[in-house]
Amino acid sequence: MADPAPSRRSALPTVARRGGPLAGAIRVPGDKSISHRALMLGALAIGRTEISGLLEGEDVLATAAALNALGASITRGGDGQWTVDGIGVGALAEPADLLDLGNSGTGARLLLGMLATHPITAFVTGDASLRRRPMGRVVEPLGRFGARFVSREGGRLPLAVSGAADPIPIVYRLPVPSAQVKSAVLLAGLNTPGATTVIERQPTRDHTERMLRHFGAAVSTEPEAGGGLRVTVEGFPEMTAAPIIVPGDPSSAAFPLVAALIVPGSEVTLEGVGINPTRTGLLDSLREMGADIAFLNEREEGGEPVADLRVRAGTLEGADIPAERAPRMIDEYPILAVAAACARGRTVMRGLAELRVKESDRLAAIAAGLDSCGVRVAVDGDTLTVEGSNWPEGGASIETQLDHRIAMAFLVLGLATRVPVSIDDAAPITTSFPGFIAMMNRLGAAIGEE
Numbered sequence: 001m002a003d004p005a006p007s008r009r010s011a012l013p014t015v016a017r018r019g020g021p022l023a024g025a026i027r028v029p030g031d032k033s034i035s036h037r038a039l040m041l042g043a044l045a046i047g048r049t050e051i052s053g054l055l056e057g058e059d060v061l062a063t064a065a066a067l068n069a070l071g072a073s074i075t076r077g078g079d080g081q082w083t084v085d086g087i088g089v090g091a092l093a094e095p096a097d098l099l100d101l102g103n104s105g106t107g108a109r110l111l112l113g114m115l116a117t118h119p120i121t122a123f124v125t126g127d128a129s130l131r132r133r134p135m136g137r138v139v140e141p142l143g144r145f146g147a148r149f150v151s152r153e154g155g156r157l158p159l160a161v162s163g164a165a166d167p168i169p170i171v172y173r174l175p176v177p178s179a180q181v182k183s184a185v186l187l188a189g190l191n192t193p194g195a196t197t198v199i200e201r202q203p204t205r206d207h208t209e210r211m212l213r214h215f216g217a218a219v220s221t222e223p224e225a226g227g228g229l230r231v232t233v234e235g236f237p238e239m240t241a242a243p244i245i246v247p248g249d250p251s252s253a254a255f256p257l258v259a260a261l262i263v264p265g266s267e268v269t270l271e272g273v274g275i276n277p278t279r280t281g282l283l284d285s286l287r288e289m290g291a292d293i294a295f296l297n298e299r300e301e302g303g304e305p306v307a308d309l310r311v312r313a314g315t316l317e318g319a320d321i322p323a324e325r326a327p328r329m330i331d332e333y334p335i336l337a338v339a340a341a342c343a344r345g346r347t348v349m350r351g352l353a354e355l356r357v358k359e360s361d362r363l364a365a366i367a368a369g370l371d372s373c374g375v376r377v378a379v380d381g382d383t384l385t386v387e388g389s390n391w392p393e394g395g396a397s398i399e400t401q402l403d404h405r406i407a408m409a410f411l412v413l414g415l416a417t418r419v420p421v422s423i424d425d426a427a428p429i430t431t432s433f434p435g436f437i438a439m440m441n442r443l444g445a446a447i448g449e450e
């Protein structure tokens with residue numbers, strides 16, 4: 001299994017240059033959020049779950065290793081199919097060693113939800129990026145079930161969790177719009193008697209709810225008085241193994257998609273991309289900016305809507321992206337900012353506070369990176385403003401700070417700048433998009449070693 005801690009590898013300095021148009025059809029790797037959930041819920045179901053299209057990125061491999069250490073049996077077949085022999089809700093075994101979730105906030109937070117209501121003790125850690133990220137946002141609600149935690153300041157990893165032997169169900173109002181926190185609470189609710197409820201003011205990605213239903217658990221979603229949603233899961237469900245087809249990750253598709261928009265003359269088709277409405281904020285925003293993106297062959301696979309996206313290059317116009325849209329495109333701001341840098345006029349992106357606690361402080365990383373490439377940017381509180389231009393200057397070397405999306409976003413920018421853009425390390429890209437550089441180059445991009 002791959003080493004889940006990118007900090008232990010040597011850096012891969014990489015450069016992207018302007019070249020000819022991009023053309024062709026590609027299939028991006030499986031959805032990261034859905035892949036984590038398929039492994040976790042498969043582990044909590046009885047029987048053998050077969051998964052096709054699982055993302056074989058480092059984040060997901062780290063989750064698979066952790067679940068194996070907890071007693072599930074996850075294996076990769078020769079055909080790229082994965083099987084999970086589940087052990088059922090309530091049956092996780094105490095792991096003999098640290099659980100290392102590498103770079104993955106989703107892996108760590110959702111797993112803590114599962115552990116919180118199992119009467120075992122586990123020690124959880126991650127790479128330098130994950131150890132900086134706030135875990136208090138899950139430690140706080142999970143403590144209400146009766147779980148006990150010992151952590152570093154601010155709930156940071158490494159931490160120890162002793163799950164509740166007699167968990168108490170909770171009703172929890174999310175203080176931040178976070179699918180990870182919602183999912184951690186719902187997963188804790190599975191091994192808890194009675195009903196566990198999460199109330200979210202702004203809808204966040206709903207893959208956990210969809211997949212729980214797919215495995216036979218009872219989950220209801222109702223509108224909350226005064227706005228938002230109330231999601232309730234019933235404890236002790238009988239979850240049975242069910243096949244999963246993982247759609248292409250819209251957050252990964254975003255990189256070749258924006259590349260095709262900003263490199264003149266390009267036409268690219270992205271096959272089998274998930275278009276769950278809780279994930280399509282970027283597509284809405286780019287269309288408002290004038291992007292030519294067609295949904296072809298719309299269908300449903302394994303409870304998730306999917307389409308082929310045909311993208312044609314064209315002139316983009318600046319736009320005002322409202323704060324309410326942020327949860328539906330939270331991982332896409334680095335690449336939207338790159339599109340904005342190549343658009344005509346000003347783009348304003350509001351409500352970006354959560355970007356400060358991602359794999360890096362993405363608000364700072366985007367602003368510093370664009371500024372060093374000669375793009376006029378301003379950060380005012382949680383609002384980012386980008387002044388677009390035809391062919392930004394480029395020419396900088398970007399510090400990626402163990403952040404896969406910062407790495408990919410600035411390589412895409414380098415395809416449309418006057419001077420090439422380099423990044424100090426492309427290694428973190430394998431977190432979510434193994435094969436990214438080769439796939440981009442097959443489309444006609446010029447990305448290579450420094």
Ligand code: S3P
Nearest residue numbers: 033106177178179180181330331
């Ligand atoms: C994810 C939720 C989002 C997103 C992350 C994946 C998930 O995080 O940024 O990449 O799979 O639930 P938050 O819930 O912290 O916003």
